[in-house]
Amino acid sequence: MRHVLALTLIAASVWAAPAAMQEYDIVILNGRVLDPESGLDAVRSVGVRGNTIAAIEAGPLRGRNIIDAGGLVVAPGFVDLHRHGQDDENYRHAALDGVTTVLELEVGTPDVERWYREREPGRLINYGVAIGHIGVRMAVMGDVGDFLPSGPAGSAVASDAQVAEMARRIDEGLRQGAVAVGFGTAYTPAASPWEVLEMFRVAGRHGASAHIHVRRGVEGVQEALANAVATGTPLHIVHINSTGGNDVGRMLALITDAQRRGLDVTTEAYPYNRGSTRIESALYDNWERMSDDDIGQVLWAATGEPLTRESFARYRKTGGSVIQRPGRMENVQTAINSPITMIASDGSQLRNGRGHPRATGTFSQVLGRYVREAGSLSLMEALRKMTVMPARRLEARVPAMRNKGRVRVGADADLVIFDAQRVIDRSTYQQPGLAPEGIAHVIVNGTPVVAAGRVVDGAAPGRAIRAAAGAAK
Numbered sequence: 001m002r003h004v005l006a007l008t009l010i011a012a013s014v015w016a017a018p019a020a021m022q023e024y025d026i027v028i029l030n031g032r033v034l035d036p037e038s039g040l041d042a043v044r045s046v047g048v049r050g051n052t053i054a055a056i057e058a059g060p061l062r063g064r065n066i067i068d069a070g071g072l073v074v075a076p077g078f079v080d081l082h083r084h085g086q087d088d089e090n091y092r093h094a095a096l097d098g099v100t101t102v103l104e105l106e107v108g109t110p111d112v113e114r115w116y117r118e119r120e121p122g123r124l125i126n127y128g129v130a131i132g133h134i135g136v137r138m139a140v141m142g143d144v145g146d147f148l149p150s151g152p153a154g155s156a157v158a159s160d161a162q163v164a165e166m167a168r169r170i171d172e173g174l175r176q177g178a179v180a181v182g183f184g185t186a187y188t189p190a191a192s193p194w195e196v197l198e199m200f201r202v203a204g205r206h207g208a209s210a211h212i213h214v215r216r217g218v219e220g221v222q223e224a225l226a227n228a229v230a231t232g233t234p235l236h237i238v239h240i241n242s243t244g245g246n247d248v249g250r251m252l253a254l255i256t257d258a259q260r261r262g263l264d265v266t267t268e269a270y271p272y273n274r275g276s277t278r279i280e281s282a283l284y285d286n287w288e289r290m291s292d293d294d295i296g297q298v299l300w301a302a303t304g305e306p307l308t309r310e311s312f313a314r315y316r317k318t319g320g321s322v323i324q325r326p327g328r329m330e331n332v333q334t335a336i337n338s339p340i341t342m343i344a345s346d347g348s349q350l351r352n353g354r355g356h357p358r359a360t361g362t363f364s365q366v367l368g369r370y371v372r373e374a375g376s377l378s379l380m381e382a383l384r385k386m387t388v389m390p391a392r393r394l395e396a397r398v399p400a401m402r403n404k405g406r407v408r409v410g411a412d413a414d415l416v417i418f419d420a421q422r423v424i425d426r427s428t429y430q431q432p433g434l435a436p437e438g439i440a441h442v443i444v445n446g447t448p449v450v451a452a453g454r455v456v457d458g459a460a461p462g463r464a465i466r467a468a469a470g471a472a473k
Contacts, residue, residue, distance in 0.1 A: 046415070165197050
């Protein structure tokens with residue numbers, strides 16, 4: 001009898017109620033669930049408990065809070081690998097575009113600990129940063145520019161001692177848990193190929209991916225690929241749509257060939273034919289050779305006004321953000337539709353709703369223009385580019401990313417619920433702060449941050465995304 005009782009108690013201790021009988025913190029009912037990792041595309045109920053997806057079932061589930069997603073898509077929250085706007089205003093704009101994780105992996109920061117400390121204890125969405133060669137070079141070279149070099153970090157060749165100090169600081173940032181190493185060789189033209197290779201070498205020792213704004217053209221990709229091969233560093237080419245220009249097809253072909261040969265290299269694009277940068281940066285060192293027409297196509301980001309030769313010279317002295325002259329839309333389309341590109345916004349820092357519209361509408365534009373209107377991407381393919389592809393880019397160094405970008409039991413409850421028939425960006429170069437349409441709900445770590453298209457006041461479930469601190473391999 002005692003044995004029977006013991007077995008009964010053991011069975012009771014391991015028995016769990018069926019999912020339909022349990023109660024969840026949040027239940028999403030009647031939605032079309034799309035998971036790019038598994039290929040799931042079906043109407044399902046999703047149960048969230050705490051910060052985790054706890055159930056995905058064909059039938060109904062019981063929950064304390066119910067979201068009826070009938071007629072809507074339930075997908076992983078979007079992961080943006082490349083967003084410079086990293087404050088509360090910009091996090092709100094990102095969330096309204098369906099983004100649940102934003103990472104500053106190109107320019108990065110020269111001080112990893114300080115960067116994360118400034119964002120504690122929580123933010124609206126998840127956030128993370130790279131240790132950046134640009135900022136480190138500025139600190140070592142004594143460049144006091146704002147965000148990008150405007151002095152010796154762009155124009156002066158570093159001594160051997162300065163290169164060694166840069167390498168030491170990048171190593172320290174990686175030991176402090178930086179997600180990756182950021183490079184902007186187009187903004188540091190005086191950095192020698194050897195200097196850049198030395199920084200790649202540090203990244204490779206830590207197994208950290210190098211996220212690089214290459215020097216323009218095919219040669220820039222070749223340089224980055226050579227550094228990756230020489231150092232064993234995972235490589236990510238940022239915004240190939242703007243860097244590539246008319247060579248974007250050749251650059252994509254080069255990356256595709258490298259992938260086929262087993263090299264760990266990836267790339268990204270955003271769906272706009274105008275970029276944005278700082279007017280005082282090295283990209284405009286030869287601005288006086290530009291024609292009046294070309295100058296007139298550059299917009300001052302703070303107002304949206306076209307520049308003149310006189311205003312360009314004035315703003316060049318004070319510094320600030322500009323929206324660059326347009327490129328060919330066909331190049332953008334080639335990049336967005338390529339099967340190897342991820343979607344990343346390169347979202348500039350919006351201030352009081354002014355800046356570049358890619359900070360507010362990148363993901364909605366792809367879903368609206370490329371999936372629904374043009375039909376050049378399937379919905380599942382577009383979501384793959386926004387979720388599991390960027391998560392996989394980082395998960396070898398940042399294990400937390402293995403639970404991002406998926407709708408599966410045990411994954412983090414970072415979810416976006418949207419209307420595939422309505423989703424569209426509304427922001428323009430003159431009104432960049434307009435929120436998209438069609439993004440109904442966004443959940444971050446099991447907490448709603450957007451409900452019925454509006455940001456939830458006081459929500460701050462976002463967590464720091466960073467690698468484990470420690471020594472190089």
